[in-house]
Amino acid sequence: MDWITGIQRAVDYVEAHILETIDFEEVAKQAHSSSFHFQKVFSILCGYTLGNYIRMRRLSLAGKDLSSSKLRVIDVALKYGYETPESFSRAFTRFHDVSPSMVKKGGISLKAFSPISVKLVLEGGETMNYRIEKTDAFKILCKTMNVSGKLEFRHNQISEFWKACSLDNTFPTLSSYQSESNPFGDSMLGITFGNAVKDKDFPYAIGCLYTGEEAPDESFTIEEIPAHTFAVFTCVGTVAEAFPELCQRIFTEFFPTSDYQPCNGPDFEAYPSTDVTNPDYTCEIWVAVEKKKDN
Numbered sequence: 001m002d003w004i005t006g007i008q009r010a011v012d013y014v015e016a017h018i019l020e021t022i023d024f025e026e027v028a029k030q031a032h033s034s035s036f037h038f039q040k041v042f043s044i045l046c047g048y049t050l051g052n053y054i055r056m057r058r059l060s061l062a063g064k065d066l067s068s069s070k071l072r073v074i075d076v077a078l079k080y081g082y083e084t085p086e087s088f089s090r091a092f093t094r095f096h097d098v099s100p101s102m103v104k105k106g107g108i109s110l111k112a113f114s115p116i117s118v119k120l121v122l123e124g125g126e127t128m129n130y131r132i133e134k135t136d137a138f139k140i141l142c143k144t145m146n147v148s149g150k151l152e153f154r155h156n157q158i159s160e161f162w163k164a165c166s167l168d169n170t171f172p173t174l175s176s177y178q179s180e181s182n183p184f185g186d187s188m189l190g191i192t193f194g195n196a197v198k199d200k201d202f203p204y205a206i207g208c209l210y211t212g213e214e215a216p217d218e219s220f221t222i223e224e225i226p227a228h229t230f231a232v233f234t235c236v237g238t239v240a241e242a243f244p245e246l247c248q249r250i251f252t253e254f255f256p257t258s259d260y261q262p263c264n265g266p267d268f269e270a271y272p273s274t275d276v277t278n279p280d281y282t283c284e285i286w287v288a289v290e291k292k293k294d295n
Contacts, residue, residue: 004256006031007045008118010038014050015115018057019079024050032293034264036202040192041251041262044244046116053116059095060113062088066103067110073100128254133183133230133286140223141177141215142191142207143170158190158204165206166274173220177210184209187283190269191223228265230286231258239276239283243269246285260289 010030014022027050028038042050058080065076077088077100085100093099096110103110143165147157165171171188178186191205205223215222231254235246255261265288275281 004118006033007042010042011116011118014054015057018054018061019081021081022054033262037262037264044247044251055091056095056113057115059092060111062092062100063096063103063110063112066100067106067108073104076100128249129234130254131232132260132289133232135183135225135228135230137227138209138225139212140189140191140205140207140225141174141210141220142189142205142223143174143220144203144205146201147204148201161204162190162206170206171274173216174206174208174210177213177216178208179211182209184268184270184284184286185272187270187272190271192267193223225266228288229260229290230268231260231289233285233287235283235285236280238279238281239271242281243283243285250285250287259292261292263288263290 010027013027013030024039025035028035031038033041039050042053046053048056062076062080065071065079066073071079073088074085077085080088082088082091089100096103098108098110102108145157145161147161148154174188175186187208189205189207189209191207193203193205205221207223210222231250233246233250233254235242237245251262267288268284268286270284270286272283273281276283
């Protein structure tokens with residue numbers, strides 16, 4: 001199954017079960033993906049999380065029900081999964097900018113949020129340079145924090161984490177333990193582990209492939225990375241602008257036409273220096289991949 005078809009199947013599954021408790025693992029299975037990677041790709045492509053998509057679809061449908069039926073506010077609240085009229089009213093008002101009770105009076109404009117229709121749009125014919133790297137199992141020395149699964153908070157938390165590590169001697173410590181035999185060169189690594197679920201927090205680490213010595217103190221951990229295949233992409237430009245643009249291109253241009261698909265492994269960002277605002281800055285994105293399976 002190609003990536004575009006898989007995402008559309010997942011979206012169709014959500015729409016068919018929009019009034020039920022939706023299992024994110026089951027959604028991801030429709031795209032033959034892990035829950036973590038499906039949610040990551042969905043956020044990159046859409047600009048909002050899968051959880052937010054479901055919430056906005058439900059609130060959009062709830063507005064239609066309130067304005068065109070005799071259902072009471074409490075009936076609509078329960079229909080779309082809210083435990084109390086108060087929690088429904090707060091969410092509804094944030095989305096529509098009007099309260100449910102005002103809608104029941106009639107003559108109120110509402111927001112419509114339509115279902116996603118996934119299409120492959122061909123643009124440009126630009127080249128995308130990549131290479132495939134196969135690595136044996138290795139260990140990394142790292143400092144880890146939990147970051148929000150919610151897209152609106154995640155990037156700021158990761159940025160603040162890097163800033164804190166630049167001020168507390170983390171980088172020199174990691175460098176002193178760094179292995180000379182290293183596919184990442186002298187780069188510091190940002191590591192996303194492929195084990196997050198739904199919109200919950202997930203571990204993000206800063207680290208390096210290391211020599212095997214004992215960790216310097218309890219603030220550092222040692223993580224075993226199994227053998228993997230990675231698609232590696234070079235990112236050129238300021239990290240704030242070039243990095244998200246390249247991530248979107250990877251999932252909209254590379255994977256739909258590639259023999260590979262993302263898999264449930266760790267992804268790496270390899271940063272050779274802290275000069276991330278330089279317009280000529282060069283770093284790499286390592287995405288864990290596997291060969292696409294014939295269905």
